[in-house]
Amino acid sequence: MIHTYASEFIAFLVAVVLCFTYFYVKPLYLGSDLSFTDNVIMICTSLAACRFMAQGEKCKWPAGVDFSGRVALVTGSSSGVGYGVAEELALHGWTVILAGPDSKRLLTAKEKILRKVARKYRKVDKKDQPQVIVLGTVDLSSEQSVRDYAQCVNHVRHKYPLALLVNAAGTLSRHLDYGKDGFENIEKMVATNAVGPLLLSELLLPALEHCADLSGVSSRIVNVASSCHTFLGFPKKPYKELDYPLQMLYGTERSSPHYNTHRHSTVSAEKADSCTPFLLEDLPPLNFVGYYGLSKLCVVWNTRILAQKVSNLYFSPTAEIENADDESNEGKTTGRGTQQHLKVFVACCHPGIITTHLYRDLFPNWVLDYIIYYPSLLVGKTWREGAQAALKPAVETSTMIHGGYYLCSGEYGADSGVSCVSSYGSNMVLAMGYYQWVKELLSKD
Secondary structure (H helix, E strand, O other): OOOOOOHHHHHHHHHHHHHHHHHHHHHHHHOOOOOHHHHHHHHHHHHHHHHHHHOOOOOOOOOOOOOOOOEEEEEOOOOHHHHHHHHHHHHOOOEEEEEOOOHHHHHHHHHHHHHHHHHHOOOOOHHHOOOEEEOOOOOOOEHHHHHHHHHHHHHOOOOOOEEEEEEOOOOOOOOOOEOEOOOOOOEHHHHHHHHHHHHHHHHHHHHHHHHHHHHOOOEEEEEEOOHHHHOOOOOOHHHHHOOHHHHHHHHHOOOOHHHHHHHOOOOOHHHHHOOOOOOOOOOOOOOHHHHHHHHHHHHHHHHHHHHHHOOOOEOOHHHHHHOOOOHHHOOOEEEOOEEOOEOEEEEEEOOOOEOOHHHHHOOOHHHHHHHHHHHHOOOOEOHHHHHHHHHHHHHOOOOOOOOEEEEOOEEOOOOOOOOOOOOOOOOHHHHHHHHHHHHHHHOOO
16 A cells, blocks of 8 residues: 555665664674664664655745735644645645634644744734634535535635645544435545545635636645555455446445445446445444545545546636746646646645544554654654645646646656556546446435
């Protein structure tokens, strides 16, 4: 599940080489009589080398660009990667809207970010400092909550013209659960990680397009995916020949077996009948990560679907000429080498291997924070380091790939020379099958 081009994989290789050197090469060539101080220095140097490689590249913020007045909405911003993205944006002058399901945690995050903003901008009048806003709460596992929140954001779009949407919220669960208020038939990880953000993105497209029209600068949507999208558990052999991820989706739906085996299957009814359908009473033990991977695969599909949907939203030729020298004209491509000045640019990213409160269903928060988090930094990232991969397609002005898949070191999507997107993720037939499934479920209401 770790991309071989990701910094954490390189850090892991460095750790393996250094362990081999310390436990095999050193005794063989240097002997075992090194002093305690020499051993400590060697170990500390090795740990520092792993940590340096693991942190990855930082976002290259464009020089001389004033981001004050730009508005970003970040979901999942009370902790983890979402918090890291929101904090970094605010420190660079953005007005940031924090979004999440828990008002107390959002307000705590707001206070922490504002304290850092106040320290950085202490010489600036308070009224001119970047704002951090909580408009309310949104539960991405609830269709009604998503619609209500989108209506709220669209209502204030003249006061806060939305230039950036970062879908960073996520959940991981060991057991089968479902959404609510319109998402009752959708498994909760898929609802929260994929379907809710997709619906929110579609509902906020008018606000993003409105901001692009006002500023002449492309608005952007960044979806936080994961390398886990390449892992869908351990399938039974018959499903190797089927549209496996779609069958997994249909099997998690609250519906009859006939719906799952016949209505959506792209194979013949006879062949579908010969296979045991994906009908779940609970997520398979030790295989629930495969269903989390499925939700992140849907995030990759969200990106391709949205990229296709907004591909006809572009600035008029007059606007292109007027903004020809503007930094905003960079980063509006529909493919490598094809400049199109899009009104809305869409991409997704792999933030890295990070120990966050995403795993709160597996371990208590104090275990995550104090026992797992710090040792994991040997080959993993901090929250702020993980945020860099999301910030790259959010703010960089070099040539960007519409619908691309970003690591902190660059774009590694279907249009790149080396793709980290799985074959399922780059399959638009499967993506549209998923989109049709979502639309059919939502139309049942």
